[in-house]
Amino acid sequence: MRVVVVGAGIVGASCALAAARAGCEVVVLDRGQVGAGTTSRGEGNVLVSDKEPGPELDLALVSRTVWGRWAEELGADALEFEPKGGVVVATAAEALTPLGELVAGQEAAGVVAHAAGPDDLRGLEPHLAPDLPGGYHYPQDAQVQPVLAAATILAAAVRLGARHRPATEVVGARRSTDGALQAVLCADGSEVAADAVVNAAGTWGGQVGERLGAPVPVLPRKGYVLVTQPVPALVHHKVYSADYVANVAASTEGLETSCVVESTRGGTILIGASRERVGFDPAMEPSTVALLAAQAVRLFPVLERVQLMRVYRGFRPYCPDHLPVVGPDPRVPGVLHACGHEGAGVGLAPATGELVAAHLTGADPVATLGIDPRPFLPDRLLTGAGDATRTEDLT
Amino acid sequence: MRPETLRDGTVDVAVVGAGPAGLAAAAVALLGGLTVALVDAGQELGGQFWRRPPEGSAVDPGDDLHHDLATYRSLAGTVRSAARDGRCRLLPGHHVWTAVAPPATAPGERPQGPLPLHLLDRSSGPGRERTLRLDARHVVLATGAYDRPLPFPGWDLPGVYTAGGLQALLKGGGVRAGSRVVVGGTGPFLLPVATGLAARGASVVVCEANDPRRWACGAGAALGLPGKLVEGAGYAAALVRHRVPVLLRHAVTAAHGTDRVEAVTISRLDASGGIVPGSDRRVEADAVGTGWGFVPQLDLAVTLGADLVASWDGNRVVRVDEWQRTSVPGLSAAGEVCGVGGAQLAVREGQLAAEGVLRDLGRPSVTGERGLARVRGAVARHRRFAAAMAHAHPVPEGWTAWVDDATTVCRCEEVCAGQVRRAVADGAVGVRQVKQLTRAGMGWCQGRMCAPAVAGLAGPGEGEVAERLVATPVPLGALARGNGSPPHTLSRPAPEEKV
Amino acid sequence: MTSFRLDGRPVPFVPGQTLGAALVAAGRTSWRTTRNEGRPRGIFCGIGVCFDCLLTVDGVPDQRACQVLATEDLEVGTQEGERRAP
Numbered sequence A: 001m002r003v004v005v006v007g008a009g010i011v012g013a014s015c016a017l018a019a020a021r022a023g024c025e026v027v028v029l030d031r032g033q034v035g036a037g038t039t040s041r042g043e044g045n046v047l048v049s050d051k052e053p054g055p056e057l058d059l060a061l062v063s064r065t066v067w068g069r070w071a072e073e074l075g076a077d078a079l080e081f082e083p084k085g086g087v088v089v090a091t092a093a094e095a096l097t098p099l100g101e102l103v104a105g106q107e108a109a110g111v112v113a114h115a116a117g118p119d120d121l122r123g124l125e126p127h128l129a130p131d132l133p134g135g136y137h138y139p140q141d142a143q144v145q146p147v148l149a150a151a152t153i154l155a156a157a158v159r160l161g162a163r164h165r166p167a168t169e170v171v172g173a174r175r176s177t178d179g180a181l182q183a184v185l186c187a188d189g190s191e192v193a194a195d196a197v198v199n200a201a202g203t204w205g206g207q208v209g210e211r212l213g214a215p216v217p218v219l220p221r222k223g224y225v226l227v228t229q230p231v232p233a234l235v236h237h238k239v240y241s242a243d244y245v246a247n248v249a250a251s252t253e254g255l256e257t258s259c260v261v262e263s264t265r266g267g268t269i270l271i272g273a274s275r276e277r278v279g280f281d282p283a284m285e286p287s288t289v290a291l292l293a294a295q296a297v298r299l300f301p302v303l304e305r306v307q308l309m310r311v312y313r314g315f316r317p318y319c320p321d322h323l324p325v326v327g328p329d330p331r332v333p334g335v336l337h338a339c340g341h342e343g344a345g346v347g348l349a350p351a352t353g354e355l356v357a358a359h360l361t362g363a364d365p366v367a368t369l370g371i372d373p374r375p376f377l378p379d380r381l382l383t384g385a386g387d388a389t390r391t392e393d394l395t
Numbered sequence B: 001m002r003p004e005t006l007r008d009g010t011v012d013v014a015v016v017g018a019g020p021a022g023l024a025a026a027a028v029a030l031l032g033g034l035t036v037a038l039v040d041a042g043q044e045l046g047g048q049f050w051r052r053p054p055e056g057s058a059v060d061p062g063d064d065l066h067h068d069l070a071t072y073r074s075l076a077g078t079v080r081s082a083a084r085d086g087r088c089r090l091l092p093g094h095h096v097w098t099a100v101a102p103p104a105t106a107p108g109e110r111p112q113g114p115l116p117l118h119l120l121d122r123s124s125g126p127g128r129e130r131t132l133r134l135d136a137r138h139v140v141l142a143t144g145a146y147d148r149p150l151p152f153p154g155w156d157l158p159g160v161y162t163a164g165g166l167q168a169l170l171k172g173g174g175v176r177a178g179s180r181v182v183v184g185g186t187g188p189f190l191l192p193v194a195t196g197l198a199a200r201g202a203s204v205v206v207c208e209a210n211d212p213r214r215w216a217c218g219a220g221a222a223l224g225l226p227g228k229l230v231e232g233a234g235y236a237a238a239l240v241r242h243r244v245p246v247l248l249r250h251a252v253t254a255a256h257g258t259d260r261v262e263a264v265t266i267s268r269l270d271a272s273g274g275i276v277p278g279s280d281r282r283v284e285a286d287a288v289g290t291g292w293g294f295v296p297q298l299d300l301a302v303t304l305g306a307d308l309v310a311s312w313d314g315n316r317v318v319r320v321d322e323w324q325r326t327s328v329p330g331l332s333a334a335g336e337v338c339g340v341g342g343a344q345l346a347v348r349e350g351q352l353a354a355e356g357v358l359r360d361l362g363r364p365s366v367t368g369e370r371g372l373a374r375v376r377g378a379v380a381r382h383r384r385f386a387a388a389m390a391h392a393h394p395v396p397e398g399w400t401a402w403v404d405d406a407t408t409v410c411r412c413e414e415v416c417a418g419q420v421r422r423a424v425a426d427g428a429v430g431v432r433q434v435k436q437l438t439r440a441g442m443g444w445c446q447g448r449m450c451a452p453a454v455a456g457l458a459g460p461g462e463g464e465v466a467e468r469l470v471a472t473p474v475p476l477g478a479l480a481r482g483n484g485s486p487p488h489t490l491s492r493p494a495p496e497e498k499v
Numbered sequence C: 001m002t003s004f005r006l007d008g009r010p011v012p013f014v015p016g017q018t019l020g021a022a023l024v025a026a027g028r029t030s031w032r033t034t035r036n037e038g039r040p041r042g043i044f045c046g047i048g049v050c051f052d053c054l055l056t057v058d059g060v061p062d063q064r065a066c067q068v069l070a071t072e073d074l075e076v077g078t079q080e081g082e083r084r085a086p
């Protein structure tokens, strides 16, 4: 089977590798370079800790397992895969009870979490503020360097015979009179013959879907990552506060974000947003940067004098129900979607790739992967023909 | 301590950068009756060209270093006296770390409300920084430029400086960085650096990578600018007087030493910039200056979304109209950010920028119809001259051949040329992708020092100019305090303290 | 003569000079080592852009020597590798 993957981000690269391994003839097209889209604009957290029980958590758990396997096969260094674990802390005692309830549900789904009292917290993270009442340690949380990982994964697919064409924009599809997909059309006038096309265009998935005759509502949501100067290892896990849980429980309006703090191999500390919700995403707002900085300093007072060196922003691709859209489009044959992963595309990429490969080859994902494909199918987003919300223009 | 507040908190014009362009813009705006805030990261007025020791300092760098001091005194005098009567807020030691253009209601339309600048106040010293917001109806960006260095083996040894760095030590601190100095690179700026050091007793050698005969082609453009010729002739005479050899088509291709520079290799270059075999010569040196022109400081312009264009020297610069207005409503730009052309051009562009603001506000011109025509004539001549100079002083294509694989390219992250070349061989394209794959440009300087080199090794790639939303490092504590709300609740960002 | 101290030893300066200018005038070209290779660094750009010239000022690490004005009795420290853990 000839498969064209549109998008060489972390998701497209993962689809290419999984499909190539499943025996497909793969061509990856991207209008830019590997990972140049949202994959280079975010962080590389592979988290299970921040997900509520449900389909996304199930997918994340499978994906975490696949990440571990790929790290063995492709080399942990080539992905900068670090299974460093996460630590979620309550900044106020009131947050401990709702956090415990969340953890119970996560454990039932297969997440490993250990309760950590104030002393345990100090053992895990010596520089945490001394007045934190407690939290949980999630040993499964991990991280990769997204661009490096995308490049490595794509290179592995190429070794299996896949072809990669950067700087090639997809503009449409050619079909036979009976509607069967014949080729994908590129902006330079060329065509790539295909039996199936995978829309892995991330934030631009709505637009690419439309060009392929299968629009899906993928919307952009802005997010920031703060990068500090290099410092000695001050932070050992991915650490974030659980305030959002308390806020959810209290269903207060105030909830906007809670920061994730972590060190990188380069010595910098990244401060990103986890569980960001409605209302959190204005334009480059120094007040947002200040809020994230304040949260980070609250967790690690030692960061007070550490300097912010850089802020980068990206647009997370999200669907209205905050689940990715993965699977065949019911309206036009040959089009599969694999986009809309919001703030978890890196974490969810390997399982997404495997799921797409299963759809392509007709394998049963429940039996082979332990993934129920239904919650991710495009059908849920479509109420009629071609009615999906148009993507906003991205600049 | 809070700085005193202008009447309604919002100034008519905020000028970022107090170099020749910014000083001129501020002075003209003040003469036109506007309220002005003049912000500069440095401690003093004057920028690079008029860099001087602080007022009242005992440092005496000598008078020969500065040109046009009368202009400086008049502009600085206007600004200081306005500061005394409260129409001008002088903010030295304040770095604009970011700025946000409010969204326009319709394309090209003037956005509602002022343009907020976000300042990091370092004036109280290390550990006492704070963040502030400054609201302005108009902003003039006059953030200048910094040296463009290119790597060569040993360029990261202590004692190797940028050419501008040598000049800054001399002009600002009265310090001669060495007694045997080699200044190498290209462009007319190498000459004042050499003569300044030679006049203070250093033995100096200049390596100019290009050929003087190309200068001659530009001389036609210089004819309209007698001042430039006099300045040039002055340097020529000084070079002769101090016996400074100027080696044409030569370059510093290596620096030697263990903990500091002790000697350099000087090589003759062929027409494409390659090293002429057998031409290497070892020269003792205790200080080296390297400079291949300047790179405009575009961080704020890019963050604010101003359109850029290609300049005469290949740099990307801010696109401005005949009143120095950028594509962003309410935002003007002047000086080296609009094209590297020297201080006299910068002053005139600053003048025009302020005149443009006065005009937009329906105020009478300070310079007057006739005066403006003269300014425009001078701007045109200086730009022609700058273009001719740039044409005569290109970076030689063959420079990458001097850089062996072990040479450090990114000084901050210590990424060597071999790593960059490997990334390129593996398919990486452009500065941004090389950065993501090698870390070159991810360190403290955020690629300001290595981007020209990486671009030379990897091609510029897409989005040629880096987006740096943070123009200078900011302590997280200063940001957190600026966040305003008590750290425990953290629910909603409170507005920062207003200046 | 006025002086500040670098790792406890006096460095003379003329009021109005930056720490970096005073150090260079005193013949000192480096006061920091790099994170990975431990290479010595001092002034490079001279205008606050390159961050090669970092040192500790009155206990606050990562200050640019070319930007901080020297004052009497300032305690300045060299920086090893990356800044010392606080």
Ligand SMILES: Cc1cc2nc3c(=O)[nH]c(=O)nc-3n(C[C@H](O)[C@H](O)[C@H](O)COP(=O)(O)OP(=O)(O)OC[C@H]3O[C@@H](n4cnc5c(N)ncnc54)[C@H](O)[C@@H]3O)c2cc1C
Pocket: A006, A007, A008, A009, A010, A011, A012, A029, A030, A031, A032, A033, A034, A035, A036, A037, A038, A039, A040, A041, A042, A043, A044, A045, A046, A047, A168, A169, A170, A171, A200, A201, A202, A203, A204, A208, A222, A223, A224, A225, A272, A312, A313, A314, A315, A316, A317, A338, A339, A340, A341, A342, A343, A344, A345, A346, A347, A348
């Ligand atoms: C600030 C921020 C922080 C984040 N942190 C994390 C995190 O910690 N963990 C995590 O898991 N996720 C995180 N994310 C989310 C994650 O980055 C995304 O979900 C993920 O990168 C999406 O990958 P992708 O491959 O789907 O999209 P992309 O990387 O955007 O790839 C899509 C590709 O499609 C290409 N393309 C688009 N249109 C066309 C066309 N017409 N023709 C050809 N090619 C086309 C684009 O060039 C692009 O390369 C974060 C996101 C942001 C913004």
Ligand SMILES: Cc1cc2nc3c(=O)[nH]c(=O)nc-3n(C[C@H](O)[C@H](O)[C@H](O)COP(=O)(O)OP(=O)(O)OC[C@H]3O[C@@H](n4cnc5c(N)ncnc54)[C@H](O)[C@@H]3O)c2cc1C
Pocket: B016, B017, B018, B019, B020, B021, B022, B039, B040, B041, B042, B046, B047, B048, B049, B050, B094, B095, B096, B097, B142, B143, B144, B145, B146, B147, B163, B164, B165, B167, B168, B189, B192, B294, B297, B300, B334, B335, B336, B337, B342, B343, B346, B471, C045, C046, C047
């Ligand atoms: C190190 C150096 C030395 C030079 N020496 C000479 C010389 O001796 N003779 C000569 O003819 N030319 C010299 N030049 C060339 C110089 O660029 C021009 O001569 C002239 O100074 C340009 O004027 P300007 O106003 O455009 O910018 P500049 O003079 O560069 O002034 C820009 C000002 O903006 C400030 N600034 C930048 N960004 C921010 C920010 N985000 N927030 C607050 N403030 C900011 C800077 O601190 C600076 O003071 C030198 C250049 C450099 C880089």
Ligand code: FES
Pocket: C042, C043, C044, C045, C046, C047, C048, C049, C050, C051, C052, C053, C064, C065, C066, C067
């Ligand atoms: S010498 Fe470059 S920042 Fe001080």
